[in-house]
Amino acid sequence: MSIYKIFTENEIKLHTLEIEIYRHSIHDPYLNYDLDLLLQYPGFFHNIKNLKLFINDNSFPLYQSLLLSKDYNCSNTLSSIILYQVNLKSIINLDKAFEQLNVLECVHIINCFLNNSFIQQIINLAKPFKLKSLFISGRSQIDELPFQLLLQKYGEYLENFGFGYGCNLTIKRELLKLIMKYCKNIKFFESCEHENQIIYLVFGLIENINQNLNHLSIDVCETLYLDNRVINNNIERSSIILRNLGQSLPLNLEYLSLILN
Numbered sequence: 233m234s235i236y237k238i239f240t241e242n243e244i245k246l247h248t249l250e251i252e253i254y255r256h257s258i259h260d261p262y263l264n265y266d267l268d269l270l271l272q273y274p275g276f277f278h279n280i281k282n283l284k285l286f287i288n289d290n291s292f293p294l295y296q297s298l299l300l301s302k303d304y305n306c307s308n309t310l311s312s313i314i315l316y317q318v319n320l321k322s323i324i325n326l327d328k329a330f331e332q333l334n335v336l337e338c339v340h341i342i343n344c345f346l347n348n349s350f351i352q353q354i355i356n357l358a359k360p361f362k363l364k365s366l367f368i369s370g371r372s373q374i375d376e377l378p379f380q381l382l383l384q385k386y387g388e389y390l391e392n393f394g395f396g397y398g399c400n401l402t403i404k405r406e407l408l409k410l411i412m413k414y415c416k417n418i419k420f421f422e423s424c425e426h427e428n429q430i431i432y433l434v435f436g437l438i439e440n441i442n443q444n445l446n447h448l449s450i451d452v453c454e455t456l457y458l459d460n461r462v463i464n465n466n467i468e469r470s471s472i473i474l475r476n477l478g479q480s481l482p483l484n485l486e487y488l489s490l491i492l493n
Contacts, residue, residue: 285314321373325352333359351378419445435480452493
């Protein structure tokens with residue numbers, strides 16, 4: 233007997249559901265069978281409060297089944313959504329998905345693949361989109377204006393923010409300035425920097441959010457090609473950090489991670 237059937241027939245209340253699917257597993261027939269079986273038991277989802285999706289694929293439709301269909305209705309229970317490394321570039325109907333979630337308290341977007349279309353859908357939502365975490369992947373394709381509108385509307389909710397490797401440096405400069413302007417409640421900040429100018433902007437951001445910041449992680453080492461030029465640049469960036477960071481650190485900082493050379 234399927235575990236989904238057992239849960240449903242015994243009215244077991246499942247509060248947290250995590251689904252992780254890696255790219256190499258997408259075409260696994262056993263995985264497809266299991267997911268099809270899962271969706272045959274809509275009662276399995278009715279009491280979910282916390283949903284975490286790690287789906288490294290463009291076409292995976294599970295989010296639509298869970299959030300758009302009335303059969304899988306968790307509109308009055310789902311309070312937390314974590315999207316991790318999900319390709320959000322092709323997602324549509326976001327308004328229909330989120331408008332029916334009545335008790336949603338927080339959304340965490342972590343290293344997902346974003347574009348302007350997805351951000352615009354968030355901006356267009358009528359209900360508050362309580363974006364608590366935003367960690368931007370280097371594969372994201374976003375412009376300054378949509379991001380500015382996003383932070384103008386929802387920046388007060390943002391508590392965790394960071395950049396991954398590979399982010400466009402020009403966009404990164406502008407986004408850091410926007411974070412400084414619109415987001416005063418950042419508690420967790422993470423940055424991977426390969427440019428001196430960005431490092432100084434990071435110092436400015438730390439000073440700007442000094443009262444709330446309690447977790448800081450900075451990686452300034454470029455390790456892809458370790459020739460003499462790269463090594464010297466790493467040393468220079470590390471020296472800038474060591475000379476200047478102490479002046480900016482908040483007194484209530486609880487965690488500090490520095491990857492230097």
